Each structure stands twice: as C-alpha cells, then as structure tokens.
Amino acid sequence: MKEISDILTGSTKSRVRIVGHIDSAGKDDKNLDLSKRRAAAVRAMLTTEFGIDAGRMDTDGKGASQPATNNATPEGKANNRRVEFVKL
DSSP states (O other), X not given: OHHHHHHHHHOTTOXXXXXXXXXXXXXXXXXXXXXXXXXXXXHXXXXXXXXXXXGGEEEEEOTTSSOSSOTTSHHHHHHHSOEEEEEO
C-alpha cells in the first residue's frame, strides 16, 4: 500500500482503477461482491491512511473470472485473492 501511495503522491495527475479478484471457492455472485468490496476497501485505505484523493481512483471487481494461476492448490488460491492497479 505504501508503494502505490508513493506512486500516486508523486504523480498527482495520474488516475488508477483498483480491481479486486478472488479465488474460485464459493458462489459466483458472492465472489463478485467480495472482489468489489476488496477493491473498495483498498481505495478507502489509500484515502484515509495515505491521503490520496478518492476521485483519482475507480474500483471494480472481477470475482473469480480472471485467475492469475490455478485454483487447485492453496497457494494458487492465495495468489488469486489479489488486487491489481490499472493506470487510466
């Protein structure tokens, strides 16, 4: 979080989309909701803890639809529970 806040602080005109992801355990609708809430929580932390303007950050959630790796192992599931930052 500190690294991304440093980047956003150093580049005050840049905007990002925060995208939440989750592993494949659970129902699709619950996973989508959780991934959206995960992205919103990161945005809230960047705003409250690091003073980043919330208007510079969009959020989205992809549920389990875009895994980074296989969900067959505990390590794979852990890697799929993530947040990505996309420069806008």
